[in-house]
Amino acid sequence: MSDAGTTFRLIYSSHSRIPTADRETALARIFDVSRANNKKAGVTGALLITDHYFVQALEGDEAIVTGLYERIKDDSRHDQVSLLESGTVESRAFPRWSMAQVSKSGHADIPLHDVGGRIHPAARATLRVDEIEVLTRMRNVIGADTV
Structure with missing residues (x-):
């Protein structure tokens, strides 16, 4: 993982093209593959999902x-990919999450933790201030509730 002051953060938004009937299966596949790949690559982050x-x-x-963003832009499961922000930050907002799934409203976040190399839902997790700040910016992009 990157040391403080050398972490690069990129945030993008996109429109989902996944049909409603296929969403559960497609999203489970996205999370399984992405979490494993991100962990190997030292990438952390969060994915906010709404209906669209x-x-x-x-x-x-x-x-x-x-490089990951360039591949993501070509993924046919979404379109209208828009880079919202990118740049070096002092530290990771999501050091615990290879990719956390978060909801559009603050109370339905799925807190995750790593157990034996696998990500599992935690009974309760307290979000740090920097996590809340980035999640709030992410939610504001789509006009979702804030934390």
Whole structure:
């Protein structure tokens, strides 16, 4: 993982093209593959999902994160991909999450933790201030409730 002052964060939004009937299966596949790949690559972040939109924050080495974003832009499961912000940050907002799924409203977030190399829902997790700030910016993109 990147040291403080050298973490690159990129946030983008996109419109989901996944049919409602296929959503559960498609999203489960996205999370399974992405969590495993992100963990290997040292990438952390969060993916906000609504009925029609995705907003994702990716953190890690700049070359790895921008390469991942380039692949994500070509994914046919979404369109209207828009870069919202990118740049170096002092530290990761999501150091615990290879990719956390978050909801459009603050109370329905799925807190996650790593157990034996696998991500599992936690009974309760307290969000840190920097996590809340980035999640709030992500939710504001789609006009979702804030934390």
